[in-house]
Amino acid sequence: MALTEAHQLEEIIEHSASNPCIIFKHSSRCSISSLAQNRLESKWAFSEKEILPYFLDLISYRALSNAVAEQFGVRHESPQILLIQNGICTYQASHLDISARELKAALSQSA
Numbered sequence: 360m361a362l363t364e365a366h367q368l369e370e371i372i373e374h375s376a377s378n379p380c381i382i383f384k385h386s387s388r389c390s391i392s393s394l395a396q397n398r399l400e401s402k403w404a405f406s407e408k409e410i411l412p413y414f415l416d417l418i419s420y421r422a423l424s425n426a427v428a429e430q431f432g433v434r435h436e437s438p439q440i441l442l443i444q445n446g447i448c449t450y451q452a453s454h455l456d457i458s459a460r461e462l463k464a465a466l467s468q469s470a
Contacts, residue, residue, distance in 0.1 A: 363423070364423070379409070382427055391438065
């Protein structure tokens, strides 16, 4: 699901009380960001019942990207993935540290 509006942050917080959410922040102009996205998508094995994904193009929505960093208390990076559970960021990774395997491990640690 595209993350394009600030009000969606409240939706993410609400959804994350019962269903973990991720925010994948990426730059459509960056080759590392494209590589991280391809690696994540190629190994994605989660249903929306397990994780509800949101994708943020920070080139188009830079102010929203800054709001995400502020809301969840993380330093802005690109590309970056945030795992949101119960309204807080419980895991984050950036650049080539982004992987479905690491996301799954973080999810199972918090279960």
